[in-house]
Amino acid sequence: MANIKSNQKSIIKNLKKTVINRSRLNNMKTFIKKFEESVKSGNKEIAKTNFILAESAIAKTSQKGTLPKNTASRKIAKLSAKLKALA
Numbered sequence: 001m002a003n004i005k006s007n008q009k010s011i012i013k014n015l016k017k018t019v020i021n022r023s024r025l026n027n028m029k030t031f032i033k034k035f036e037e038s039v040k041s042g043n044k045e046i047a048k049t050n051f052i053l054a055e056s057a058i059a060k061t062s063q064k065g066t067l068p069k070n071t072a073s074r075k076i077a078k079l080s081a082k083l084k085a086l087a
Helices: 005-041 044-063 069-086
Strands: none
Touching (some): 005 044, 005 069, 044 069
């Protein structure tokens, strides 16, 4: 642990941010997995619903600064291509 008080605060702040960012990423990955499972099952209606949820989660994660914009855009494009291939 750091000796200087401001450094101690900084370490605690970074740990809190790390927990929040990991939570956001895990939440996003969960929605992506649900979408991919629905695509594998071949159900279009459930896939569309899950796509909307996954897209929203990715956008929120990017908006909060956890995920870079281009990465979020690429992930959404990949999911969209899978949805179009299903139809």
